[in-house]
Amino acid sequence: QSVLTQPPSVSGTPGQRVTISCSGSSSNIGRNYVFWYQQVPGTAPKVLIYNKNQRPSGVPDRFSASASGNSATLAISGLRSEDEAHYYCASWDDSLSGSWVFGGGTRLAVL
């Protein structure tokens, strides 16, 4: 059971906009940075979003994120076939001695 909750899967057609939710608590998303990672099967995770809504250079502006309260959302607009991958949210958790927590991952299918 992951500390952060994501839907197991989402899908969309090319050109559509999809969103992936990530629900946490006041000890993680509610007070710390939120990261979003994309993992294409067989490859290492790649950061899409850091500090809740910042995009590294090279990541298309089709990817955006927001956070409110104890939840965060990743939005992908203008969906492309190459966006088919697993997406993970993550955040530092201040409870107990501290830990970095992940969501269980969301598989995005581009139909």
Add this chain to the structure above:
Amino acid sequence: EVQLLESGGGLVQPGGSLRLSCVASGFTFSNYAMIWVRQAPGQGLEWVSAISASGSSTYYGDSVTGRFTISRDNSNNTLYLQMNSLRAEDTALYYCAKDQTPYCAGADYWGQGTLVTVSS
């Protein structure tokens, strides 16, 4: 260009030990916290351990506390993970990742991983 190169994985029997290494380049290693994350076959990402930039603060996931030890050598730009009392459930691809801060906040770069298989 940030590069993280893990090594040290392999096949080990239950109860055995392994030491993973991660050699970093392309950034000032001593300025950033570092993280180990693992991924069991077909599963999601699981945080294993983290260490602050200076090495003075270390953190462990519940499943590895007391068995794994994270350390770093800032003079040689190398991160380590000493893994003892290995179990079948430790079988995974282990990723080294660079934090974006000197303390532990989250990873902005990942290595390609090294595979650890625990089996008799």
